[in-house]
Amino acid sequence: xxxxxxxxxxxxxxxxxxxxxxxxxxxxxxxxxxxxxxxxxxxxxxxxxxxxxxxxxxxxxxxxxxxxxxxxxxxxxxxxxxxxxxxxxxxxxxxxxxxxxxxxxxxxxxxxxxxxxxxxxxxxxxxxxxxxxxxxxxxxxxxxxxxxxxxxxxxxxxxxxxxxxxxxxxxxxxxxxxxxxxxxxxxxxxxx
Amino acid sequence: xxxxxxxxxxxxxxxxxxxxxxxxxxxxxxxxxxxxxxxxxxxxxxxxxxxxxxxxxxxxxxxxxxxxxxxxxxxxxxxxxxxxxxxxxxxxxxxxxxxxxxxxxxxxxxxxxxxxxxxxxxxxxxxxxxxxxxxxxxxxxxxxxxxxxxxxxxxxxxxxxxxxxxxxxxxxxxxxxxxxxxxxxxxxxxxx
Numbered sequence: 114x115x116x117x118x119x120x121x122x123x124x125x126x127x128x129x130x131x132x133x134x135x136x137x138x139x140x141x142x143x144x145x146x147x148x149x150x151x152x153x154x155x156x157x158x159x160x161x162x163x164x165x166x167x168x169x170x171x172x173x174x175x176x177x178x179x180x181x182x183x184x185x186x187x188x189x190x191x192x193x194x195x196x197x198x199x200x201x202x203x204x205x206x207x208x209x210x211x212x213x214x215x216x217x218x219x220x221x222x223x224x225x226x227x228x229x230x231x232x233x234x235x236x237x238x239x240x241x242x243x244x245x246x247x248x249x250x251x252x253x254x255x256x257x258x259x260x261x262x263x264x265x266x267x268x269x270x271x272x273x274x275x276x277x278x279x280x281x282x283x284x285x286x287x288x289x290x291x292x293x294x295x296x297x298x299x300x301x302x303x304x305x
Numbered sequence: 306x307x308x309x310x311x312x313x314x315x316x317x318x319x320x321x322x323x324x325x326x327x328x329x330x331x332x333x334x335x336x337x338x339x340x341x342x343x344x345x346x347x348x349x350x351x352x353x354x355x356x357x358x359x360x361x362x363x364x365x366x367x368x369x370x371x372x373x374x375x376x377x378x379x380x381x382x383x384x385x386x387x388x389x390x391x392x393x394x395x396x397x398x399x400x401x402x403x404x405x406x407x408x409x410x411x412x413x414x415x416x417x418x419x420x421x422x423x424x425x426x427x428x429x430x431x432x433x434x435x436x437x438x439x440x441x442x443x444x445x446x447x448x449x450x451x452x453x454x455x456x457x458x459x460x461x462x463x464x465x466x467x468x469x470x471x472x473x474x475x476x477x478x479x480x481x482x483x484x485x486x487x488x489x490x491x492x493x494x495x496x497x
Contacts, residue, residue: 143420145335216423224419228335230475231413241476262486269465269487276467283422284433294454295461299491 128166130156135177140221144229147174171233178226179239185219186247186274199258200300203270207293210278215285220278247271261303270296320358322348327369332413336421339366363425370418371431377411378439378466391450392492395462399485402470407477412470439463453495462488 134155138147149170153160167173193206213220230237248271255263273296281287326348330339341362345352359365385398405412422429440463447455465488473479 140423143337221420221423224416224423227416227471227474228413228420231332231408231416237475244472244475262483265483265487265490268483269491272466272468272472272484273461273464274468275471276464276469279419279467279471280436280464282419283429283436291454291457291460292464295457295491298457298494299461299487302490302494 124166127156127158127162131158131163131166131173132177132180135173136181136222137218139174139178139225140218144174144225149173174229175233175236175239178222178229178236179243181219181222182226182240183243183247185223189213190247190251194254197258199255199260199266199304200297203296203300204293206270206274207277207289207296210274211281211289215281217282220282223278224282244271255300259305260300261305263303266300266303269299316358319348319350319354323350323355323358323365324369324372327365328373328414329410331366331370331417332410336366336417341365366421367425367428367431370414370421370428371435373411373414374418374432375435375439377415381405382439382443386446389450391447391452391458391496392489395488395492396485398462398466399469399481399488402466403473403481407473409474412474416471416474436463447492451497452492453497455495458492458495461491 131152134152135147138151138155142151147170149160149163152170152173153163156163163170163173167176189209190206193202193209196202196205226236226240230240248267251270252263252267255266260266273292277287277289277292323344326344327339330343330347334343339362341352341355344362344365345355348355355362355365359368381401382398385394385401388394388397418428418432422432440459443462444455444459447458452458465484469479469481469484
């Protein structure tokens with residue numbers, strides 16, 4: 114045991130390691146089986162360290178899930194929004210989401226979280242807040258690019274993206290073509 | 306014990322009762338905790354009766370899940386398709402799905418099934434087949450009503466419906482208005 118106080122950077126590293134371990138275990142073991150012991154093993158720390166960083170295993174699962182769901186969408190969609198043309202951005206977004214493994218562990222984490230959220234109001238509220246933020250971000254982006262009725266586009270697009278990912282995890286052979294045509298057509302309709 | 310052979314109608318009734326019991330238990334207990342014993346208790350039969358009707362509890366959970374997912378969509382969407390106008394039908398469909406409890410046990414059953422499907426290829430294939438059938442049914446319906454590129458409409462609509470239900474179970478306050486405007490606009494765009 115080291116009696117010196119842990120440096121802030123080291124503390125952050127350990128916290129990150131614990132969150133990443135929990136996030137990787139949720140799709141592997143299923144939500145309910147992610148215990149402090151399993152996270153400690155995966156992260157290579159003592160169980161006590163976990164309770165130093167988070168209040169409970171429930172809180173840790175929530176932090177890990179919400180973070181992964183956010184990054185999943187922000188990473189893929191963020192890159193697409195580097196494009197100037199809204200219609201091209203929508204196509205790039207769909208292609209980026211289709212390049213993924215259809216049974217991506219991060220998607221499985223999302224479905225595990227949906228089930229868990231039905232029994233955990235705080236988790237539900239946190240995922241809902243991320244979703245609202247993502248929708249608003251898209252809405253602002255479309256508005257800034259001259260799309261009329263950007264809320265219609267942002268809402269329809271996020272619903273279609275979530276449903277497409279859900280369907281794709283069930284049927285990996287699903288063709289994104291018609292959905293791209295539908296959504297790009299919708300965006301074009303609203304380009305001034 | 307009755308030594309007379311069970312009449313076919315009686316046999317069917319018992320089978321139905323068992324499937325309904327399993328379907329109601331999946332969202333209550335979670336997929337993995339739906340055991341033969343719990344189903345037998347709920348259906349008011351002996352555990353042996355269950356194994357007379359289905360090969361395993363795994364098969365029973367699959368039958369129950371796929372049936373409920375099918376009925377959930379067919380019931381709500383079927384009514385909307387009684388309308389002659391494709392744009393009005395889409396609006397009615399969204400309103401019918403919004404009239405539901407946001408945290409409907411049938412939706413929770415769908416998310417439990419998504420998680421289970423990631424570990425059960427047969428379940429995954431059966432849900433995917435239902436989804437493909439539903440999409441094709443919508444596609445044929447739109448084609449018969451003079452919608453050009455009906456596949457684009459059917460694919461975009463089913464993705465948006467699934468995503469909307471997913472988002473609504475996380476955020477019950479979500480407003481279907483912008484999504485209705487988006488999807489109705491898309492359909493109108495394709496009306497000859």
